[in-house]
Amino acid sequence: MIKKKILVTGGAGFLGSHLCERLLKEGNEVVCLDNFFTGQKSNVVHLLSNPYFELIRHDVTMPFFIEVDEIYNLACPASPIHYQYNPIKTVKTSVMGAINMLGLAKRIKAKVLQASTSEVYGDPEIHPQTEAYWGHVNPIGPRSCYDEGKRVAETLFVNYHKQNDIRIKIIRIFNTYGPRMHPNDGRVVSNFIVQALKGEDITIYGTGSQTRSFCYVDDLIDGMIRLMNSREDFTGPVNVGNPGEFTMLELAELVLKLTQSKSKIVYMPLPADDPTQRQPNIDLARKELGWEPTIPLVEGLKKTIHYFRSIE
Numbered sequence: 001m002i003k004k005k006i007l008v009t010g011g012a013g014f015l016g017s018h019l020c021e022r023l024l025k026e027g028n029e030v031v032c033l034d035n036f037f038t039g040q041k042s043n044v045v046h047l048l049s050n051p052y053f054e055l056i057r058h059d060v061t062m063p064f065f066i067e068v069d070e071i072y073n074l075a076c077p078a079s080p081i082h083y084q085y086n087p088i089k090t091v092k093t094s095v096m097g098a099i100n101m102l103g104l105a106k107r108i109k110a111k112v113l114q115a116s117t118s119e120v121y122g123d124p125e126i127h128p129q130t131e132a133y134w135g136h137v138n139p140i141g142p143r144s145c146y147d148e149g150k151r152v153a154e155t156l157f158v159n160y161h162k163q164n165d166i167r168i169k170i171i172r173i174f175n176t177y178g179p180r181m182h183p184n185d186g187r188v189v190s191n192f193i194v195q196a197l198k199g200e201d202i203t204i205y206g207t208g209s210q211t212r213s214f215c216y217v218d219d220l221i222d223g224m225i226r227l228m229n230s231r232e233d234f235t236g237p238v239n240v241g242n243p244g245e246f247t248m249l250e251l252a253e254l255v256l257k258l259t260q261s262k263s264k265i266v267y268m269p270l271p272a273d274d275p276t277q278r279q280p281n282i283d284l285a286r287k288e289l290g291w292e293p294t295i296p297l298v299e300g301l302k303k304t305i306h307y308f309r310s311i312e
Helices: 014-025 080-085 087-108 144-164 188-198 217-228 248-259 283-289 297-310
Strands: 005-009 029-034 053-057 070-073 111-117 168-173 202-205 211-213 238-240 245-247 265-268
Touching: 005 014, 005 087, 014 029, 014 217, 070 087, 070 217, 080 087, 080 144, 087 111, 087 144, 111 144, 111 217, 144 168, 168 217, 188 202, 188 248, 188 297, 202 248, 211 248, 217 238, 217 283, 238 283, 245 248, 248 265, 248 297
Parallel strands: 005 029, 005 070, 029 053, 070 111, 111 168, 168 238, 202 265
Antiparallel strands: 211 245
């Protein structure tokens, strides 16, 4: 097997660290790039002893020069608390990061994958969402720095591909959870687990009837690698997520049961532009990548709860 040299931006983040680990396991050389805004050194410290792993502190809004075979562009804060903390920086990371990574791919003739998001669909008017859906996004709302940044990144990728023949892949990631999630990232799975383990009230925004589809991190990483290795003329975008749909109330009750917590469920007002439904149609991923999720929510939650107990 030929050892590939692979660059992962945002490699010390939740998804990035799992990707680095998996790529190393498959016998590749991995360069992990992170500015540690939301990524944590603790996520990759166990990889530092591997001679084929390199960690570099760098911000993707600045150009970066390296010789690699493939680039996974994951750099961008992905939870509302983090991306709304500095919305201008969030837009710059998505847009300038895409430009810099595409420029790098063009120079060194590397294949490049963009981690896009289900947020490009906004608060969807069709359900479930297929890749053909254009989305329903507020361009000036509190979430727009992330949503529109990712939409522009997709535009840049498609145009670099058409104009410069860059080999691209675009993955639209739906809600993913698992070990190494940031405990304070404000995402619903980590929120509920942390609150339950501390015995604090579990906070549900709105009525709890809004839905999400939760994909365990190992399944997501498998889909991402399959996309990178898919046939050359398949660029995506492709939805990768778990079509199993759960209400927030169902999730909260499941977390309470699995943690055996005495926490109570309390209700708070729904934040602005918060999507009420989110469920991927994964027919394209099944057809092109032979991919579908294999880890059920209960099993994934148990592993995630175990992780959060270990870092308390």
